[in-house]
Amino acid sequence: MKHKKPRWRTFKQAQHFVYSLELRNKKEWREYSKSGKKPKDIPCCPEKIYEEYKNMKDWLGNKNKFRTFEKARKFIRNQNLKNLKDWNRYRQTKEKPNNIPKCPEQIYLGIGWKGFVDWLGCEPFFCTRKSFLEAREYVRSLNLKSTKDWLEYRKSGKRPKDIPSNPGTVYKEWKGYPDWMGYQYKPANSLDNPQHKW
Numbered sequence: 596m597k598h599k600k601p602r603w604r605t606f607k608q609a610q611h612f613v614y615s616l617e618l619r620n621k622k623e624w625r626e627y628s629k630s631g632k633k634p635k636d637i638p639c640c641p642e643k644i645y646e647e648y649k650n651m652k653d654w655l656g657n658k659n660k661f662r663t664f665e666k667a668r669k670f671i672r673n674q675n676l677k678n679l680k681d682w683n684r685y686r687q688t689k690e691k692p693n694n695i696p697k698c699p700e701q702i703y704l705g706i707g708w709k710g711f712v713d714w715l716g717c718e719p720f721f722c723t724r725k726s727f728l729e730a731r732e733y734v735r736s737l738n739l740k741s742t743k744d745w746l747e748y749r750k751s752g753k754r755p756k757d758i759p760s761n762p763g764t765v766y767k768e769w770k771g772y773p774d775w776m777g778y779q780y781k782p783a784n785s786l787d788n789p790q791h792k793w
Contacts, residue, residue: 604636604701606645612637614660621651629657634705662694664707670695672716677726678757679711725757727766734759735777742772 603609612634618624638644641654661667675684681764685778686697696702699714724730739745750761759765762775
């Protein structure tokens with residue numbers, strides 16, 4: 596039975612992965628290759644696989660070496676990016692250091708990568724929705740006067756996808772619908788305006 600030929604990463608992807616290991620010499624590369632930690636799609640003998648291969652010094656690192664996964668993730672989490680849209684915008688700017696990869700899912704695959712929720716340091720709901728303050732500001736601009744108004748609005752089809760239909764189960768900052776919509780709650784027996792019922 597013939598063994599399938601390994602499908603290697605591209606030279607650039609493989610080399611960037613190796614950069615992140617911060618190995619210092621050929622000896623450390625050999626030890627790592629035998630450790631069982633090396634992904635199967637990274638060759639132990641790159642000189643036999645890649646035409647672009649120059650030498651071990653170039654293979655292990657140069658001026659474009661990326662930070663380790665832990666250091667890169669810590670830096671990105673400090674940028675307070677809330678979702679993939681924020682990340683895609685940020686990675687194209689000059690604010691992103693050159694040693695932070697634009698495609699971390701390729702560079703850190705097999706050495707810590709767990710997805711963009713983990714990379715950005717946000718909770719799943721927050722990675723697909725506006726922040727609480729942004730969402731609340733938007734909802735308040737609608738001038739809804741009661742929970743009944745909110746329930747009708749969220750069924751109308753006009754609600755943006757990044758505004759949750761059940762904000763009380765999503766946001767830690769949740770303080771109730773009066774705060775969410777920006778109106779003052781008044782009891783049903785209030786002489787002032789008895790229309791706000793829960």
